[in-house]
Amino acid sequence: MTKQTGSSVAKDDEIDLRELLGVLLDRKWWIISVTAVCFVVGVAYALLAPPVYQAQAMVQVESKVPSIPGLADLSSLGGGGSSAATTEVALLTSRSVIGTAVDQLNLEIAVEPRRLPLFGGFFARRFSPESEADVAPAKLGLSSYGWGGESLVVHRLDVPPALIGDTLMLESTADAGGYTLYNSDGDELLRGQIGQPAQGHGVSIEVASLRANPGMRFNVTKLRRLDVLASLQEGINAAEQGKESGILQLTYEDQDPVLAQALVQRVAEAYTRQNVDRSSAEAASQLQFVKDQLPTVRRDVEQAQAAMTAYQSRANSVDITMQTKGLLEQEVAVESSIQTLRLKQAEMDRSFTREHPAYRALLNQLGELEGRKAGFKRQVSDLPDTQQELLRLTRDLQVSNELYTALLNQAQQLDVARAGAVGNVRIVDSAVVDTANPVKPRRKLIVIIATLLGAFLATAFVFLQRMLNPGIEDPAELEELGLPVYAAIPLSVSTSMPKLRKGKHGTRVIADGRQHLLAVSSPADPTVEALRSLRTSLHFAMLEAKNNILTISGPRPGVGKTFVSSNLGAVIAQAGQRVLVIDADMRKGTLHKLLGISHQKGLSDVLGGKLAIEAAIHPVPGLDNMHYMVRGDIPPNPAELLMHPRFQQMLESLSAQYDLIIVDTPPILAVTDAALVATHAGSSLLVTRFGVNQAKEILLTLQRFEQNGVQIKGAIFNAVEKRATGYYSYGYYEYKSDGKD
Numbered sequence: 230m231t232k233q234t235g236s237s238v239a240k241d242d243e244i245d246l247r248e249l250l251g252v253l254l255d256r257k258w259w260i261i262s263v264t265a266v267c268f269v270v271g272v273a274y275a276l277l278a279p280p281v282y283q284a285q286a287m288v289q290v291e292s293k294v295p296s297i298p299g300l301a302d303l304s305s306l307g308g309g310g311s312s313a314a315t316t317e318v319a320l321l322t323s324r325s326v327i328g329t330a331v332d333q334l335n336l337e338i339a340v341e342p343r344r345l346p347l348f349g350g351f352f353a354r355r356f357s358p359e360s361e362a363d364v365a366p367a368k369l370g371l372s373s374y375g376w377g378g379e380s381l382v383v384h385r386l387d388v389p390p391a392l393i394g395d396t397l398m399l400e401s402t403a404d405a406g407g408y409t410l411y412n413s414d415g416d417e418l419l420r421g422q423i424g425q426p427a428q429g430h431g432v433s434i435e436v437a438s439l440r441a442n443p444g445m446r447f448n449v450t451k452l453r454r455l456d457v458l459a460s461l462q463e464g465i466n467a468a469e470q471g472k473e474s475g476i477l478q479l480t481y482e483d484q485d486p487v488l489a490q491a492l493v494q495r496v497a498e499a500y501t502r503q504n505v506d507r508s509s510a511e512a513a514s515q516l517q518f519v520k521d522q523l524p525t526v527r528r529d530v531e532q533a534q535a536a537m538t539a540y541q542s543r544a545n546s547v548d549i550t551m552q553t554k555g556l557l558e559q560e561v562a563v564e565s566s567i568q569t570l571r572l573k574q575a576e577m578d579r580s581f582t583r584e585h586p587a588y589r590a591l592l593n594q595l596g597e598l599e600g601r602k603a604g605f606k607r608q609v610s611d612l613p614d615t616q617q618e619l620l621r622l623t624r625d626l627q628v629s630n631e632l633y634t635a636l637l638n639q640a641q642q643l644d645v646a647r648a649g650a651v652g653n654v655r656i657v658d659s660a661v662v663d664t665a666n667p668v669k670p671r672r673k674l675i676v677i678i679a680t681l682l683g684a685f686l687a688t689a690f691v692f693l694q695r696m697l698n699p700g701i702e703d704p705a706e707l708e709e710l711g712l713p714v715y716a717a718i719p720l721s722v723s724t725s726m727p728k729l730r731k732g733k734h735g736t737r738v739i740a741d742g743r744q745h746l747l748a749v750s751s752p753a754d755p756t757v758e759a760l761r762s763l764r765t766s767l768h769f770a771m772l773e774a775k776n777n778i779l780t781i782s783g784p785r786p787g788v789g790k791t792f793v794s795s796n797l798g799a800v801i802a803q804a805g806q807r808v809l810v811i812d813a814d815m816r817k818g819t820l821h822k823l824l825g826i827s828h829q830k831g832l833s834d835v836l837g838g839k840l841a842i843e844a845a846i847h848p849v850p851g852l853d854n855m856h857y858m859v860r861g862d863i864p865p866n867p868a869e870l871l872m873h874p875r876f877q878q879m880l881e882s883l884s885a886q887y888d889l890i891i892v893d894t895p896p897i898l899a900v901t902d903a904a905l906v907a908t909h910a911g912s913s914l915l916v917t918r919f920g921v922n923q924a925k926e927i928l929l930t931l932q933r934f935e936q937n938g939v940q941i942k943g944a945i946f947n948a949v950e951k952r953a954t955g956y957y958s959y960g961y962y963e964y965k966s967d968g969k970d
Contacts, residue, residue: 260687267683271676280667284489287658314469330495339450342375353377372444380440387433401441486662494660504654700920713943716763720948721756748799774911782894782903784930788918789947794893802855806888814895815867818860831861836870871905904937919949
């Protein structure tokens, strides 16, 4: 038996695709139902969800023209285009830029009309006013809700700190242009008129316009500025269109297309204005720097001119040779570059540290130019003294003149830039919203996802349920446990079956005063045919039994012991044998309910000495050969009564009067009563239920009986359901006359 169990476990570890498909086919209507429900929910959400519109604007960030000579050579070393785009995106979504739009649109005041839950927004969106002033009439007498066309514009709202974030309620009154403001508890705060400031209880409000039915209510909330800015920073998306293109696309999604368009446009304009102000301030700063340098450079020019004039007077106008002139031009170019970079270094000292890449690049260029300048000095040292002095003075004069001229030109350009206030950012495309095609909800996609999700969840639930409750569904599994299967009884769908109620202790029969023996009411039912097969198997199995007493038990409640016991007794009685069915479950026996009689005057009364055996036995109406004994009143000590010698004496006396005695016992895993009864019986059978009892549970049941010296002859596989794959998929067919010759 151990080896057989091991093979069963190994078999369970294998994946049987046919079995998995069968599980899905068996629960196909459950899967279809859940999928259909999710489909309906998806359709309902797609129809009821408010549309979300997207506003788009496009901004171009142009490369800055260097304002000081030498910047063009260093700009490429200060950072790539991607970092510049990241900087501009951060500026575009900064609190200062978005805060300007918040102030202009008054977004710190949230206004929302009250709608009927779930369906209010659906009706409001489908209202088509003939003019802008039209408001949808109230439906179903619910005048406090808005049904379409309502509008409220609050110009100003000041509340105490304690009311910031609380939802206030503004109600339109019957007076033309009148309204009443309430707090979240429904207490009146103030009354006011459109266009006039109103105050009360520390709250100050000014309503610019109000269009609504009398009694209609709005939710008005004064929001924290930081909360509004944080929400918009998350909602506004800015991204560069193409690598290093300098084109930024700004998008924002909202249920109100007008608000979305206005917000994006205000943000783009605020960003452009900030860029212009920043460029103007930068130009002004650079202009001031250039103006500060002009007097010094001019003084250098004058000093160089005076020195040159004095030298020419002393040397009687010595001319520069062709060789000296060539050196002069090269040295002047190098010296001019050095002076320009010195000015740039002075400017960068105010903005960068010496570790900045641009600053280090500038120092590298200065080092290279200084090296070239040193080389020129060695060449100049080979010239005559007069040529050396003339070369030095001419070089100083030309360098000073070029630098002074460049600074004058730069000052004029910066003055124009500062006065013109032209930045390097411009709005390419103004904000626009496509109201005909909202971006959300994507109705088709939602319905598809909801349907697929429903199918997935239903399938997952079916497999999870199967995995968590791996009840035996094939009699071969019982055979592998070493327990012969005497019969597999299919689940009957006959209308004559007893009414059942499922509870935490298993399935119970509901007493309705009527007999529910299936063998009597539906003799052609496949379930009854299976019981006849069991009758035949028992005939041969009990030939060598020590007596004609048969006990029927089960591992747990609800497996169908009483149903099998009573109907088995009926089919045996129909074959002409005298049968007695005893309900030995004196705790919760239900034989009396199945027969439609009272539970009183039964086994407990006989074992307690209160009633004679003959008085507790009654015939079954319609079956002369079948008698029964119900459980009787519930005793306080049922196990002790079964251990009393009176019980054995009763069985011995009745055994001689009947061909077969069937004893219905309690479940063995719940109480020990079944083992006590089975010790007096010649044969014992175990009832297991399809899809309920597990292999470990059956093994534990057999172990309990073996511990009490009881050998279970076999099992009855009860309530077998039809499956796409498995035993009952081909095991039973209805075979009877159709009434036609």
